[in-house]
Amino acid sequence: GQNIDQPTEMTATEGAIVQINCTYQTSGFNGLFWYQQHAGEAPTFLSYNVLDGLEEKGRFSSFLSRSKGYSYLLLKELQMKDSASYLCAVREEDSNYQLIWGAGTKLIIKP
Amino acid sequence: DADVTQTPRNRITKTGKRIMLECSQTKGHDRMYWYRQDPGLGLQLIYYSFDVKDINKGEISDGYSVSRQAQAKFSLSLESAIPNQTALYFCATSDHAQETQYFGPGTRLLVL
Numbered sequence: 001g002q003n004i005d006q007p008t009e010m011t012a013t014e015g016a017i018v019q020i021n022c023t024y025q026t027s028g029f030n031g032l033f034w035y036q037q038h039a040g041e042a043p044t045f046l047s048y049n050v051l052d053g054l055e056e057k058g059r060f061s062s063f064l065s066r067s068k069g070y071s072y073l074l075l076k077e078l079q080m081k082d083s084a085s086y087l088c089a090v091r092e093e094d095s096n097y098q099l100i101w102g103a104g105t106k107l108i109i110k111p
Numbered sequence: 112d113a114d115v116t117q118t119p120r121n122r123i124t125k126t127g128k129r130i131m132l133e134c135s136q137t138k139g140h141d142r143m144y145w146y147r148q149d150p151g152l153g154l155q156l157i158y159y160s161f162d163v164k165d166i167n168k169g170e171i172s173d174g175y176s177v178s179r180q181a182q183a184k185f186s187l188s189l190e191s192a193i194p195n196q197t198a199l200y201f202c203a204t205s206d207h208a209q210e211t212q213y214f215g216p217g218t219r220l221l222v223l
Binding site: 008 | 151152153154155156159167196201210211212213214215216217
């Protein structure tokens with residue numbers, strides 16, 4: 001079956017670091033995506049992992065462990081504009097390589 | 112100019128009406144998708160198309176139909192709208208090589 005879990009909401013302080021976790025159970029894993037979505041706007045692509053390890057891109061990094069069915073998105077030097085929802089999505093072979101989406105984690109940044 | 116556009120951006124309709132949501136893209140991508148988003152739920156795939164002659168049902172296709180008029184255009188129709196189809200609808204595109212999906216701005220639909 002398909003199941004993607006993320007915390008519903010997290011709060012962090014401007015300038016700090018926050019880690020958003022995503023766990024998944026899917027059939028035929030074929031890659032994991034992270035997207036950012038500001039309220040009322042379209043999701044925008046942040047990162048893609050298909051092999052185990054850490055992918056770093058500026059202030060944002062994403063980690064994947066396929067054996068544990070686990071990923072996290074790490075945001076450093078938080079800015080107020082990072083307040084948004086962060087969506088985890090897994091691509092599945094058994095779903096014709098379509099994306100299965102988590103419900104998203106709403107991140108609130110406080111001054 | 113936006114690469115993926117959707118019209119209308121907002122729509123209010125009544126139960127039983129037929130409506131069409133349109134999506135156009137200038138990215139040159141061959142793959143297009145329609146999703147709906149409800150509060151507290153992940154994006155749910157309605158239909159997807161790998162090219163003009165290839166249309167596939169997603170996880171929640173009942174009550175919806177689509178048409179791929181050209182590589183750049185993919186429209187979603189609600190044949191007889193019902194209140195539980197009230198949602199935010201997104202169109203997305205991807206290239207077969209890269210697979211990253213690029214989203215339009217969304218259409219907010221309210222069915223009364």
